[in-house]
Amino acid sequence: MTLMTLPNPPRVSLGHLPTPFHLLKRISADLDGPRLWIKRDDLSGLLMTGNKVRKLEFLVAQALEEGCDTLITCGGIQSNHCRATASAAVQLGMEVCLILREDNEPTVDGNLFLDHLLGARIVSVSKQRFFSELPKLVEESCDFYTKRGRRPFVIPLGGSDEIGLWGYCAAGAELRDDFENNNISPSHIVVATGSGGTQAGLTAGAEVHGLSASVVGMAVCDSAAYFQRKVRSDLEGWIQRYNIPLDVDALRIQTNDDYVGAGYGLAGPEVYETIRYVAQREGIVLDPVYTGKAFHGLLQEIRAGHFKDSKDIVFIHTGGLFGLFPHACHFGFESL
Numbered sequence: 323m324t325l326m327t328l329p330n331p332p333r334v335s336l337g338h339l340p341t342p343f344h345l346l347k348r349i350s351a352d353l354d355g356p357r358l359w360i361k362r363d364d365l366s367g368l369l370m371t372g373n374k375v376r377k378l379e380f381l382v383a384q385a386l387e388e389g390c391d392t393l394i395t396c397g398g399i400q401s402n403h404c405r406a407t408a409s410a411a412v413q414l415g416m417e418v419c420l421i422l423r424e425d426n427e428p429t430v431d432g433n434l435f436l437d438h439l440l441g442a443r444i445v446s447v448s449k450q451r452f453f454s455e456l457p458k459l460v461e462e463s464c465d466f467y468t469k470r471g472r473r474p475f476v477i478p479l480g481g482s483d484e485i486g487l488w489g490y491c492a493a494g495a496e497l498r499d500d501f502e503n504n505n506i507s508p509s510h511i512v513v514a515t516g517s518g519g520t521q522a523g524l525t526a527g528a529e530v531h532g533l534s535a536s537v538v539g540m541a542v543c544d545s546a547a548y549f550q551r552k553v554r555s556d557l558e559g560w561i562q563r564y565n566i567p568l569d570v571d572a573l574r575i576q577t578n579d580d581y582v583g584a585g586y587g588l589a590g591p592e593v594y595e596t597i598r599y600v601a602q603r604e605g606i607v608l609d610p611v612y613t614g615k616a617f618h619g620l621l622q623e624i625r626a627g628h629f630k631d632s633k634d635i636v637f638i639h640t641g642g643l644f645g646l647f648p649h650a651c652h653f654g655f656e657s658l
C-alpha cells in the first residue's frame with residue numbers, strides 16, 4: 323500500500339471530531355464470536371448527530387467557496403440529513419430549504435420537529451411527486467431563491483455525491499488512529515447504507531489510509547445491485563473530479579441487502595428487539611431506520627457464523643437518534 327497524496331478540498335469544521343471508538347464489551351461476550359467495536363459517530367454533535375455532518379463539512383464548504391448563501395436539499399419526512407443540513411445552515415448564517423417526502427401520517431416529531439424549530443423552509447410533497455418530479459421540484463426551489471437575489475446551492479439526497487464522499491474518506495484516517503491505539507486490525511467495517519455516500523467514502527478511505535478491513539454496507543432500502551452501481555458512480559465521480567490516482571475496479575464494493583425488510587423506514591419486530599437489546603446491554607441507542615436494521619443484520623451474520631474467521635469487526639454508529647422517537651409506539655411501553 324503506497325500512501326498517496328490527496329488534494330485538499332475546502333472544508334468547514336462542523337462536527338465534534340474525532341468521535342470516540344470503543345469495544346462493545348458485553349455484546350461481544352454474548353456473541354462468542356469476533357470482538358465488536360463501535361465508532362461513535364452518533365456523538366458527532368447534538369443537532370448534527372450522525373454521519374451527515376462529515377459530508378456536510380465538505381458540501382457546505384463548497385457552497386461557501388461558490389459564494390452561495392442558501393442550502394437546498396431533500397429527503398424523507400424524518401430525514402437525519404435534512405435536519406443536520408438545517409442546523410449547519412443556521413450555524414453559518416445561511417438560509418435552508420428542505421424538500422421532504424410525505425409519509426402516511428406525518429407527525430411533527432423527531433427530525434421534522436427540529437427542522438421547524440431551526441426555521442427551515444419546508445416544501446412537503448407526496449411520495450409519488452417526490453419520486454417522479456424531484457429534479458423539477460429542486461429547480462423550482464432554486465428559482466424561488468434566485469428571484470429573491472439569493473444564491474442557492476443544491477445538496478443531493480443524503481449528501482451522497484463526489485463532494486460529500488470526502489467526509490468518510492477523511493474518517494478513514496480517524497479509524498486508522500483508532501485501530502492503532504487499540505492495537506487491532508479489524509477484518510470488516512460495517513455500516514448502514516441508505517444513499518450510498520457513507521459506504522463510498524469509507525471504501526475510498528480504507529484504501530487511501532491503508533486499512534486492511536473490507537467495508538460492508540448493510541442496505542436499509544433498495545437492492546445490493548442498486549448500491550453497487552450508486553457507490554461505484556460516486557467513487558468514479560470523485561476520482562474524476564479530484565484527479566485521484568485510484569482505479570475504481572480495484573476497490574471492493576460490498577453491499578448486503580438481506581435485512582432491508584419491508585422497505586425504507588419500515589422496521590420489523592426483530593429490529594425493535596435489537597434496539598432494546600443494545601440499549602440495555604451497552605447503553606447505546608440505535609434507530610429503527612438505519613443503525614438498528616444494520617446492527618440487527620450484523621448480529622444475524624455473526625450468529626450464522628459468517629464472520630467466524632474474524633477477530634475484530636467495527637460497526638459505524640451513524641446516528642439517527644431523533645428518528646427513533648416517532649417509532650416509540652412500536653416498543654409496547656404504553657401497555658406497561
Ligand SMILES: *Cc1c(COP(=O)(O)O)cnc(C)c1O
Nearest residue numbers: 402516517518519520612640642
Ligand atoms: C443517512 C444515514 C445513513 C446512511 O448513510 P448513506 O450515506 O445515506 O448511505 C445511516 N445512518 C443514519 C442514521 C443516517 O441518517
